[in-house]
Amino acid sequence: MxxxxxxxxxxxxxxxxxxxxxxxxxxxxxxxxxxxxxxxxxxxxxxxxxxxxxxxxxxxxxxxxxxxxxxxxxxxxxxxxxxxxxxxxxxxxxxxxxxxxxxxxxxxYSPVIRKYEVTIPKKTEMKKIHVAVASDMHFGKLSGVAHAKRLVKMIDRIKPDIILLPGDIIDDEPEHFQKKNMGAIMKQLDAPLGIFGVLGNHEYYGREIPQFLKEMEKVDIRILMDEVILVGDSFYLLGRKDKTDSRRKSFQQLVNDNNIDVSLPLLAMDHQPAELKEAQESGVDLIVSGHTHRGQMAPNHLITKRLFELDWGYLKKGQLHAFVSSGFGFWGPPLRIGSRSEVLEIVVQFEDREGY
Structure with a gap:
């Protein structure tokens, strides 16, 4: 000082x-x-x-x-x-x-859409899905109503089949999210296969997870807490609790406990990209994460690159397609140097093994 x-x-x-x-x-x-x-x-x-x-x-x-x-x-x-x-x-x-x-x-405050296209060599009822991913919105005081409207507008441009929100949707407590009636804005998000999210570390920091879950339920966003669901009879979606929760289940436990048909694709959300190897070894085909903000303010990205195998962007690891977003919002100062607020558009093609 x-x-x-x-x-x-x-x-x-x-x-x-x-x-x-x-x-x-x-x-x-x-x-x-x-x-x-x-x-x-x-x-x-x-x-x-x-x-x-x-x-x-x-x-x-x-x-x-x-x-x-x-x-x-x-x-x-x-x-x-x-x-x-x-x-x-x-x-x-x-x-x-x-x-x-x-x-x-x-x-x-000027987010961009980053588009990726990947192929998963598994045959399903759906040949292709468009996935919109937005992480780390940190909705609250500085990431407010105007930024939430930007999110809805950008995702609407993608016209996704499914929307995934891998953590830190709010900035700690849901108080300002509620006061600003941001739920009414989030309720405008639309995807035929549904909108799903997971907890991030900041939802834990706020210590009001039950209230947060109620707010998400009101706007038809389903938060998966160590759960695996079958979407459209075509692929599984796995959502983990954040690493902050020491009692959360491992990837292997979630796969084994839910009698997953391994012939179907397995998509996953895990807020922190800290266990990509475990995800790959457990048979996950695609995983989306956030948390890192890509350091948010350079040269902090040099630290996140050392902490995580993948701190931003895309990585192919065995059969696993891993994506880490720099986030749509920010923590602390509303500044991004060497990073940009973003939404991911992931086009996933499903093909049988012979056609791959």
Whole structure:
């Protein structure tokens, strides 16, 4: 907090002759604790929005300010007056942060459709299905009504046979989802084979899963909790509880306990893409996940790439087609750098083994 605040204060003094240090440090302190205050004190819940945006400033401030300090120091050594170097370097840094925020906001609130086509070598009553996948909406304060309307509009363009929502549909508690009547928007989603979802880690963090399930039931979204169902007499859909729940069943348990006809395709939803090998070994043909946000703000993607075998995109692993979405929403700051909010359109062709 002090390092970020000091850099800002030095620049403000140099360019505007700013003198209100007490007020400045009070504002910086409020920003630094805004997220915590907003979460703990209901009348101050709006502060969590300020705190979320501040997280973005912290990350890119800590990345840019050391470089800016070094450049200013080098300029000073070469004879450039101290105030001039602070003004020039500080202004360039401020512009860079502004560009980062503008770009990040655009990427967060301007989702795209990413289309994939795969073939599963199993014969079913259906020759082909269109699957729409949206994960990590984090519907709540910052991912609100307008963003939910974008989701409905984009999925309607796909005209899917089935819609899959692999976790983090809401941002912790369902309170803001309810207050904004976002269920009425989600109820506009339509797919002849149904709309299905699973729990993400944030549904667990909110500790209001029963209330969340009621909200989803109202809008005809079926949340699968360690369940396997037969869809259209053509393929199975498996939905796991999130990895947060240590008591959830393994892929193998779910397959064995449900007497699955292995000649039919098996599609799965698992919020965190942490067990692709287990899914492949259990006979899953296609799996969709989210959770990673592809790091959401670069260079965080370097971390998610190390944590997960597949942190974004598509991977063929044996018979398994694995997809990990960067998510439709965001957590914390409404920023995406090096990632983009998205909906997946997956066209799945079913063919018998001879035709594959």
């Amino acid at each position: 002090f390092y970020l605040g000091w850099n800002g204060l030095v620049w403000l003094k140099a360019i505007f002759s700013f003198q209100q240090e007490t007020v400045y440090w009070l504002v910086i302190t409020i920003f630094s604790y805004a997220y915590i205050l907003g979460r703990l004190v209901k009348p101050l819940s709006w502060l969590s929005i300020v705190g979320s945006i501040w997280f973005g400033y912290i990350q890119y401030g800590l990345l840019l300010f050391p470089i800016a300090n070094l450049v200013a120091w080098v300029l000073h050594l070469t004879g450039v007056p101290g105030q001039t170097s602070v003004v020039v370097v500080g202004t360039v840094t401020a512009i860079m942060i502004a560009i980062i925020f503008i770009t990040g906001l655009y990427n967060a």
